[in-house]
Amino acid sequence: MTEYRKVYDEVRSVSGGKAVLVSVSKFHPYEAVLEAYAEGARIFGENRVQEIEAKFPLPENRPEGMEVYLIGQLQRNKVRKVVPLVSRIESVDSMPLIEKIEQEASRIDKRIDVLLEYNSSGEEQKSGFISADELCDAALFIIRSCPHIRLRGVMTIGPLGYDREKNMAAFNATRDVFQRISSLSDDIDVLSRGMSADWKEAIEAGSNEVRIGTAIFGERK
Numbered sequence: 556m557t558e559y560r561k562v563y564d565e566v567r568s569v570s571g572g573k574a575v576l577v578s579v580s581k582f583h584p585y586e587a588v589l590e591a592y593a594e595g596a597r598i599f600g601e602n603r604v605q606e607i608e609a610k611f612p613l614p615e616n617r618p619e620g621m622e623v624y625l626i627g628q629l630q631r632n633k634v635r636k637v638v639p640l641v642s643r644i645e646s647v648d649s650m651p652l653i654e655k656i657e658q659e660a661s662r663i664d665k666r667i668d669v670l671l672e673y674n675s676s677g678e679e680q681k682s683g684f685i686s687a688d689e690l691c692d693a694a695l696f697i698i699r700s701c702p703h704i705r706l707r708g709v710m711t712i713g714p715l716g717y718d719r720e721k722n723m724a725a726f727n728a729t730r731d732v733f734q735r736i737s738s739l740s741d742d743i744d745v746l747s748r749g750m751s752a753d754w755k756e757a758i759e760a761g762s763n764e765v766r767i768g769t770a771i772f773g774e775r776k
Protein backbone atom coordinates (compact mmCIF):
# COMPACT_ATOMS: atom_id res chain seq x y z
CA MET A 556 0.00 0.00 0.00
CA THR A 557 1.09 3.54 -0.75
CA GLU A 558 -0.56 6.74 0.42
CA TYR A 559 -1.68 7.48 -3.15
CA ARG A 560 -5.42 7.28 -2.43
CA LYS A 561 -5.26 9.58 0.57
CA VAL A 562 -3.10 12.16 -1.22
CA TYR A 563 -5.27 11.99 -4.34
CA ASP A 564 -8.45 12.60 -2.32
CA GLU A 565 -6.83 15.55 -0.54
CA VAL A 566 -5.58 17.05 -3.80
CA ARG A 567 -9.02 16.71 -5.34
CA SER A 568 -10.73 18.30 -2.39
CA VAL A 569 -8.28 21.20 -1.98
CA SER A 570 -8.30 21.94 -5.72
CA GLY A 571 -12.01 21.38 -6.29
CA GLY A 572 -11.08 18.57 -8.68
CA LYS A 573 -8.94 20.87 -10.82
CA ALA A 574 -5.39 19.79 -10.02
CA VAL A 575 -3.59 16.84 -11.59
CA LEU A 576 -1.43 14.68 -9.33
CA VAL A 577 1.94 13.45 -10.58
CA SER A 578 3.22 10.63 -8.35
CA VAL A 579 6.97 11.12 -8.01
CA SER A 580 8.46 7.65 -7.83
CA LYS A 581 12.17 8.49 -8.04
CA PHE A 582 14.35 6.26 -5.85
CA HIS A 583 11.42 3.89 -5.25
CA PRO A 584 11.32 0.49 -6.98
CA TYR A 585 8.96 -0.47 -9.80
CA GLU A 586 6.97 -2.57 -7.30
CA ALA A 587 5.99 0.66 -5.54
CA VAL A 588 4.96 2.14 -8.91
CA LEU A 589 2.76 -0.87 -9.57
CA GLU A 590 1.17 -0.62 -6.11
CA ALA A 591 0.30 3.03 -6.70
CA TYR A 592 -0.96 2.10 -10.20
CA ALA A 593 -3.26 -0.52 -8.66
CA GLU A 594 -4.56 2.21 -6.34
CA GLY A 595 -5.34 4.43 -9.31
CA ALA A 596 -2.15 6.39 -10.06
CA ARG A 597 -1.39 6.83 -13.77
CA ILE A 598 1.23 9.57 -14.07
CA PHE A 599 4.67 8.99 -12.57
CA GLY A 600 7.43 11.59 -12.24
CA GLU A 601 11.09 10.67 -12.39
CA ASN A 602 14.12 12.91 -12.32
CA ARG A 603 16.85 10.82 -13.93
CA VAL A 604 16.95 9.34 -17.41
CA GLN A 605 19.00 6.33 -16.31
CA GLU A 606 16.50 5.50 -13.59
CA ILE A 607 13.59 5.61 -16.05
CA GLU A 608 15.47 3.30 -18.38
CA ALA A 609 16.32 0.85 -15.62
CA LYS A 610 12.98 0.90 -13.81
CA PHE A 611 10.17 1.04 -16.37
CA PRO A 612 9.33 -1.31 -19.22
CA LEU A 613 9.27 0.28 -22.67
CA PRO A 614 6.10 2.34 -23.21
CA GLU A 615 4.40 -0.36 -25.30
CA ASN A 616 4.89 -2.86 -22.46
CA ARG A 617 3.65 -0.69 -19.62
CA PRO A 618 0.26 -1.23 -17.97
CA GLU A 619 -2.57 0.52 -19.77
CA GLY A 620 -2.56 4.29 -19.32
CA MET A 621 0.69 4.48 -17.37
CA GLU A 622 2.65 7.61 -18.22
CA VAL A 623 6.09 8.77 -17.19
CA TYR A 624 7.12 12.42 -17.00
CA LEU A 625 10.71 13.59 -16.68
CA ILE A 626 10.81 16.26 -13.97
CA GLY A 627 14.57 16.54 -13.34
CA GLN A 628 17.31 18.41 -15.11
CA LEU A 629 18.09 17.02 -18.55
CA GLN A 630 21.44 17.10 -20.30
CA ARG A 631 21.51 17.39 -24.05
CA ASN A 632 23.39 14.12 -24.42
CA LYS A 633 20.50 12.25 -22.73
CA VAL A 634 17.75 13.65 -24.96
CA ARG A 635 17.96 10.88 -27.56
CA LYS A 636 17.53 8.29 -24.84
CA VAL A 637 14.65 9.94 -23.00
CA VAL A 638 12.39 11.20 -25.79
CA PRO A 639 11.03 7.72 -26.63
CA LEU A 640 10.53 6.84 -22.93
CA VAL A 641 8.38 9.71 -21.61
CA SER A 642 5.25 11.51 -22.70
CA ARG A 643 6.29 14.81 -21.15
CA ILE A 644 9.46 16.65 -20.16
CA GLU A 645 8.71 19.18 -17.42
CA SER A 646 12.20 20.54 -16.88
CA VAL A 647 13.07 22.26 -20.16
CA ASP A 648 15.39 25.11 -19.27
CA SER A 649 17.37 26.30 -22.31
CA MET A 650 17.18 26.98 -26.02
CA PRO A 651 19.87 24.40 -26.95
CA LEU A 652 17.84 21.79 -25.07
CA ILE A 653 14.68 22.74 -26.97
CA GLU A 654 16.51 22.44 -30.28
CA LYS A 655 17.83 19.01 -29.31
CA ILE A 656 14.39 17.77 -28.20
CA GLU A 657 12.86 18.93 -31.48
CA GLN A 658 15.62 17.17 -33.42
CA GLU A 659 15.23 13.86 -31.56
CA ALA A 660 11.42 13.88 -31.52
CA SER A 661 11.44 14.59 -35.24
CA ARG A 662 13.87 11.70 -35.80
CA ILE A 663 11.37 9.22 -34.32
CA ASP A 664 8.32 11.10 -35.58
CA LYS A 665 6.90 11.77 -32.12
CA ARG A 666 5.25 14.89 -30.76
CA ILE A 667 6.28 15.35 -27.16
CA ASP A 668 4.73 17.55 -24.47
CA VAL A 669 6.98 19.92 -22.56
CA LEU A 670 6.81 22.42 -19.75
CA LEU A 671 9.31 25.26 -19.54
CA GLU A 672 10.94 25.39 -16.13
CA TYR A 673 11.02 28.78 -14.49
CA ASN A 674 13.45 29.59 -11.68
CA SER A 675 10.86 31.64 -9.83
CA SER A 676 12.85 31.94 -6.60
CA GLY A 677 16.08 33.06 -8.27
CA GLU A 678 17.97 30.54 -6.11
CA GLU A 679 21.31 29.68 -7.69
CA GLN A 680 21.14 25.95 -7.04
CA LYS A 681 17.87 25.68 -8.98
CA SER A 682 17.65 25.20 -12.71
CA GLY A 683 15.16 26.84 -15.00
CA PHE A 684 14.93 30.09 -16.93
CA ILE A 685 15.81 33.01 -14.63
CA SER A 686 14.48 35.61 -17.04
CA ALA A 687 10.75 35.68 -17.76
CA ASP A 688 11.49 37.37 -21.10
CA GLU A 689 13.81 34.56 -22.14
CA LEU A 690 11.21 31.98 -21.14
CA CYS A 691 8.63 33.77 -23.28
CA ASP A 692 11.06 33.91 -26.22
CA ALA A 693 11.63 30.17 -25.82
CA ALA A 694 7.85 29.60 -25.82
CA LEU A 695 7.48 31.57 -29.06
CA PHE A 696 10.34 29.63 -30.61
CA ILE A 697 8.67 26.30 -29.78
CA ILE A 698 5.31 27.40 -31.15
CA ARG A 699 6.75 28.80 -34.36
CA SER A 700 9.59 26.44 -35.09
CA CYS A 701 9.19 23.12 -33.28
CA PRO A 702 6.39 21.02 -34.82
CA HIS A 703 7.41 17.98 -32.74
CA ILE A 704 7.05 19.77 -29.42
CA ARG A 705 3.73 20.65 -27.83
CA LEU A 706 4.24 23.33 -25.22
CA ARG A 707 1.85 22.75 -22.31
CA GLY A 708 2.91 25.29 -19.69
CA VAL A 709 5.30 26.19 -16.92
CA MET A 710 6.92 24.20 -14.10
CA THR A 711 8.56 25.68 -11.05
CA ILE A 712 9.91 24.61 -7.68
CA GLY A 713 9.02 26.77 -4.71
CA PRO A 714 11.67 28.60 -2.69
CA LEU A 715 13.52 26.79 0.09
CA GLY A 716 12.02 27.20 3.52
CA TYR A 717 8.62 28.44 4.51
CA ASP A 718 8.83 32.19 4.17
CA ARG A 719 5.29 33.08 3.13
CA GLU A 720 6.20 36.30 1.40
CA LYS A 721 8.99 34.75 -0.65
CA ASN A 722 6.62 31.97 -1.56
CA MET A 723 3.91 34.32 -2.75
CA ALA A 724 6.41 36.47 -4.68
CA ALA A 725 7.73 33.39 -6.47
CA PHE A 726 4.24 32.18 -7.18
CA ASN A 727 3.03 35.51 -8.51
CA ALA A 728 6.05 35.70 -10.81
CA THR A 729 5.27 32.20 -12.10
CA ARG A 730 1.64 33.03 -12.69
CA ASP A 731 2.65 36.16 -14.62
CA VAL A 732 4.94 34.24 -16.93
CA PHE A 733 2.31 31.51 -17.34
CA GLN A 734 -0.29 34.10 -18.31
CA ARG A 735 2.11 35.68 -20.80
CA ILE A 736 2.70 32.41 -22.62
CA SER A 737 -0.82 31.04 -22.32
CA SER A 738 -2.06 33.69 -24.74
CA LEU A 739 0.22 32.16 -27.39
CA SER A 740 -1.54 28.80 -27.74
CA ASP A 741 -4.65 26.92 -26.61
CA ASP A 742 -2.45 23.95 -25.68
CA ILE A 743 -0.91 25.88 -22.79
CA ASP A 744 -2.89 25.03 -19.68
CA VAL A 745 -0.48 23.58 -17.10
CA LEU A 746 0.99 25.46 -14.17
CA SER A 747 2.98 22.86 -12.25
CA ARG A 748 4.04 23.74 -8.76
CA GLY A 749 3.79 22.01 -5.41
CA MET A 750 5.57 19.10 -3.73
CA SER A 751 4.90 17.16 -0.50
CA ALA A 752 5.71 20.11 1.75
CA ASP A 753 3.98 22.95 -0.09
CA TRP A 754 1.34 21.55 -2.43
CA LYS A 755 -1.68 22.96 -0.57
CA GLU A 756 -0.32 26.48 -0.67
CA ALA A 757 0.62 26.02 -4.32
CA ILE A 758 -2.91 24.96 -5.26
CA GLU A 759 -4.39 27.84 -3.31
CA ALA A 760 -2.12 30.14 -5.28
CA GLY A 761 -3.31 28.69 -8.62
CA SER A 762 -1.26 25.61 -9.40
CA ASN A 763 -3.15 22.98 -11.39
CA GLU A 764 -0.53 20.23 -11.24
CA VAL A 765 1.31 19.02 -8.15
CA ARG A 766 4.27 16.62 -8.09
CA ILE A 767 4.25 14.59 -4.91
CA GLY A 768 6.74 11.91 -3.88
CA THR A 769 7.40 11.56 -0.17
CA ALA A 770 3.79 11.90 0.95
CA ILE A 771 2.82 9.01 -1.36
CA PHE A 772 5.80 6.64 -1.27
CA GLY A 773 7.53 7.59 2.00
CA GLU A 774 11.09 8.83 2.51
CA ARG A 775 13.62 8.19 -0.23
CA LYS A 776 16.68 6.13 0.71
Ligand SMILES: *Cc1c(COP(=O)(O)O)cnc(C)c1O
Nearest residue numbers: 579602626750751766767768769
Ligand atom coordinates in the same frame (compact mmCIF):
# COMPACT_ATOMS: atom_id res chain seq x y z
C1 LIG B 1 11.55 14.99 -6.00
C2 LIG B 1 10.76 16.03 -6.69
C3 LIG B 1 9.42 16.27 -6.33
C4 LIG B 1 8.71 15.55 -5.19
O1 LIG B 1 9.23 15.95 -3.97
P1 LIG B 1 8.59 15.41 -2.58
O2 LIG B 1 9.06 16.43 -1.60
O3 LIG B 1 9.15 14.06 -2.33
O4 LIG B 1 7.13 15.42 -2.73
C5 LIG B 1 8.72 17.21 -7.06
N1 LIG B 1 9.29 17.90 -8.09
C6 LIG B 1 10.57 17.70 -8.45
C7 LIG B 1 11.13 18.47 -9.58
C8 LIG B 1 11.35 16.76 -7.76
O5 LIG B 1 12.62 16.57 -8.15
